[in-house]
Amino acid sequence: MTTIVKERNRQKQENRNLQKRGLDETMNNVFEVKDLNLWYGNDQALYEVSMDVPENKVTAIIGPSGCGKSTYLKTLNRMVEMVPIVKTSGSIKYKGQEIFNGKYRVEDLRTKVGMVFQKPNPFPKSIYDNIAYGPRIHGIKKKAELDKIVEKSLRGAAIWDEVKDRLNENAFGLSGGQQQRICIARALAIEPDVILMDEPTSALDPISTAKVEDLVQELKKNYSIIIVTHNMQQAARISDKTAFFLNGEMVEFAETDDLFSNPKDKRTEDYITGRFG
Numbered sequence: 001m002t003t004i005v006k007e008r009n010r011q012k013q014e015n016r017n018l019q020k021r022g023l024d025e026t027m028n029n030v031f032e033v034k035d036l037n038l039w040y041g042n043d044q045a046l047y048e049v050s051m052d053v054p055e056n057k058v059t060a061i062i063g064p065s066g067c068g069k070s071t072y073l074k075t076l077n078r079m080v081e082m083v084p085i086v087k088t089s090g091s092i093k094y095k096g097q098e099i100f101n102g103k104y105r106v107e108d109l110r111t112k113v114g115m116v117f118q119k120p121n122p123f124p125k126s127i128y129d130n131i132a133y134g135p136r137i138h139g140i141k142k143k144a145e146l147d148k149i150v151e152k153s154l155r156g157a158a159i160w161d162e163v164k165d166r167l168n169e170n171a172f173g174l175s176g177g178q179q180q181r182i183c184i185a186r187a188l189a190i191e192p193d194v195i196l197m198d199e200p201t202s203a204l205d206p207i208s209t210a211k212v213e214d215l216v217q218e219l220k221k222n223y224s225i226i227i228v229t230h231n232m233q234q235a236a237r238i239s240d241k242t243a244f245f246l247n248g249e250m251v252e253f254a255e256t257d258d259l260f261s262n263p264k265d266k267r268t269e270d271y272i273t274g275r276f277g
């Protein structure tokens, strides 16, 4: 290697280190999770999970089937408690406040922490009513105000141009990829801070997947996004940080580039190199 190339590589590495340090220093956390355990009846599904989720970043959760990714995600907005046999221990702070504290209103949490599911699940209503549903529940009745929210949310989910002339048509008439962006718009309409996404592209074709991935990049300017994905390439493409889960444990959590290029734990290395999963 010539001296010039060596020097350029050294400078590149130094810049990367500086950027990474800068990122760590300026990073705020939306969630601080400490020693989280979760049981479905007698079966433990999460073991001592501790990880802080950064604000205005995309955090990916990867790991083999059944390792607790969805369970972890649904714990962050306490949706997991809809399963009556669930018990938890440990602490989850959302913006500094303990969400397991009896005084914390779960409705407030779910307004701030929206969710998008694996299969697009629009309501059997018009496109307009799908988006206006949440704001109406929150007491917004005026048509002009709802019109504004519907347009803003559909624009935010990069689907306004495709549906603006058919807002009164049933959302079921849209393609799967469009339905998923309607569901993202529906989540945006209640102005959350965080969007949880549980394998949002696994039911979509490659073109719709690319659109949703581009959208996630756009959304992180204003929202913190936590995305569960089976697809390691997707995690590498779109996330800033990645956590690897295995058998209910959070094995490793790092900057995405670091996790994929320099995993610290042998189990992470085995998984990302395809030795299991």
Ligand SMILES: Nc1ncnc2c1ncn2[C@@H]1O[C@H](COP(=O)(O)OP(=O)(O)OP(=O)(O)O)[C@@H](O)[C@H]1O
Residues within 6 Å of the ligand: 040, 045, 063, 064, 065, 066, 067, 068, 069, 070, 071, 072, 083
């Ligand atoms: N409602 C439930 N009742 C009982 N056990 C459950 C329930 N939901 C999940 N589990 C169990 O908890 C463990 C973790 O499941 P979870 O769905 O969180 O994993 P996952 O990593 O998201 O899997 P996948 O990638 O297949 O969606 C599994 O053993 C699963 O069987």
